[in-house]
Amino acid sequence: MTLLRLEQLQLAYGTHVLLNRADLTVERGERLALVGRNGTGKSTLLKLVAGDIQADDGSIWRAPGLKIGVLAQELPESSGMTIFDMVAQGLPEAGELLSEYQHLINDPDPDMNRMATLQTRLEAIDGWSFHQRIDVVLTRLGLPPEAEMSALSGGWRRRVALARALVSEPDLLLLDEPTNHLDLDTIAWLEEQLLAFNGAVLLITHDRAFLSKLATNILELDRGKLGRYPGNYAEYQARKQHELEVEARENAEFDKKLAQEEAWIRQGIKARRTRNEGRVRALEAMRNERSQRRERQGTANLTVDSGERTGKRVVELKGVTQRFGDEVILRNVNLEVMRGDRIGFLGRNGAGKTTLLKILLGELVPTEGSVQLGTNLKVAYFDQLRAGLELEKTVYDNVAQGSDRVSVGGKDRHVMSYLQDFLFTPDRVRQPVKALSGGESNRLLLAKLFTQPANVLVLDEPTNDLDMETLELLEELL
Incomplete structure (x- = not known):
């Protein structure tokens, strides 16, 4: 079943063309990974599909009643909201209708016609299950509903954004860098959810393992052109490398011929003869074609x-404990970092990885324990x-x-x-x-x-x- 169709989409910001006659069809069950260099317009394409912005030209057809869930690249704002409030934004219509219905119930002289209209609409969109649907998603993602967004780490805020995208039970999921800030367990959970998802997924990711496991097709945005490659990421890489080699050969042959024609035109008299006017026009066309060529980003x-070299010991932590209020984030941590070490911190979202880094940097003084920095850092x-x-x-x-x-x-x-x-x-x-x-x-x-x-x-x-x-x-x- 076709969920989405893009036809001849054009979009430019000033002279910078992001989309040049882009076509795309998305079928239910497909998991499409969109790749391309930074700044080529991948996130912009997702915003077009979601209806957040409009194209300069072309058309977008969405299946009637299509529900779209969106995970944006940016972390959600953290001020003044609970997790429940943030996830509820994924069901905006149901939330607004229920709020109005509750207001009418508490009104001593309610508008009964309006109440009947609200009841009908809430039944049509399954709005009566508003709280239950949110609770189910929060439970699946291990999110405490009453926790304040302002107290969450980047990884936990990312989980909340995922819950907001999933709560509407969408037909089409748009995921912009979904693994950013997530711990390994949550990434594995997300992989399982997307593999079992019966809608369609259009995702942008830098995570090669995540991409290779999930993608049924690769979409590439390159110099305004949207290409589609069946198969996994490794197959895409092989085909793309071949295409670039062919493109390089063709460009070299074109440039050689153009140089020959430019040398001929400089001879002057021959070019002005009537029988050579066609050759002059052909040269002008070649010049125009060359000027339109967009080189691939390097x-x-x-x-x-x-x-300077550091001392042998870079930093040493002894018995470091960090509390925020009554919550213990780090307990009795001992760590020695030596010159030449390459150390990776792994842990669940909110486990204290960033807190530990800030202690190592001297940006945060631990509640207990000592931090000894080396020389020449x-x-x-x-x-x-x-x-x-x-x-x-x-x-x-x-x-x-x-x-x-x-x-x-x-x-x-x-x-x-x-x-x-x-x-x-x-x-x-x-x-x-x-x-x-x-x-x-x-x-x-x-x-x-x-x-x-x-x-x-x-x-x-x-x-x-x-x-x-x-x-x-x-x-x-x-």
Whole structure:
């Protein structure tokens, strides 16, 4: 059964074309993984499907009565709401109708006609089970309904956002980086849920294992074109590599012929003869075709200056306990980090991983125990919530910090040149950070961190939102 059909979609922001005559059909039971470089428009495509924004041209057909559940890339706002309140946003109509119905019940002189209308509508949308449906999802995800959103870690807030997307029992799930901030157990649970889901799934993910296990087809957004590849991610990679090789050969042949024609036209007199007018027109067409060509985005160039060597012992924790109110987050933690160690912290959402990092960084003084730092430490901290980025400032100003030059690896470089290593084009460099995609924001945060020498890297969820190519480069760097 067809749930969704996109036909000849066009979308551009200024001169930047995100979608160029894109077509897509989504059938019930399909799990489609959308891949592409950061900033190509993947999240924008999901917003088009959800109806949050409109295309410049083309059409979107949705099956009558189609219910869409959305998990956005951004974490939900945390202020002034309980978990139950946040998940209830996934059933907005039922919540509003029940609220109005309850108000009429408490009215000493209710409008009986309106009450009858509300009853009919609530029955039609299964609104009477509003609280039960929310409770079922909260139980499945292990979420306490009365907990305050403001007290939750990034991983727990992500779980809440998942619950909000699932509570409406949608026909089509739109998931933008669903594994971000989730612990391994929750990722495994999510895999099982999606494999058993009888609707359709359209997801964006950087998690290669998650993608390989779930995807029935790969969709790729590349330079405005939306391509579809049957099979898993490995099969897509092989086909895509072949396509790029063919494209490179064809472009080289085209450019060689264009150069020959440009040399011919410079001869002047021959080109002006009547019998050569067709050749001149053909050259103009070739020039136009070449000007329209969009080159594939290159790969980032990630380097970090390690600076002075640390002492042999980087940091030592003895008997560290951390409490927040009556809740014990860390209990009697002993840890020694030596120069050359590469340590990964694993644990359930809310177990205290980020808290432990902040204690190691000296940003948080533990309730009990001691923290002894080594000598010559130069720490670069990648914060999963990107607090180090100023959203209203431009990409350029976030890195430049009032100067036109940065020192990287002992070399003095212009900020524009340095940002090109992180795949920021001149026009993107002048954009405010709030206009960037999640992956672009993480690339910018890495660029900002690496402008300072660092012999200790502390990375809290550094892979979130990064495209596959940049993720692999970060792995090599580490």
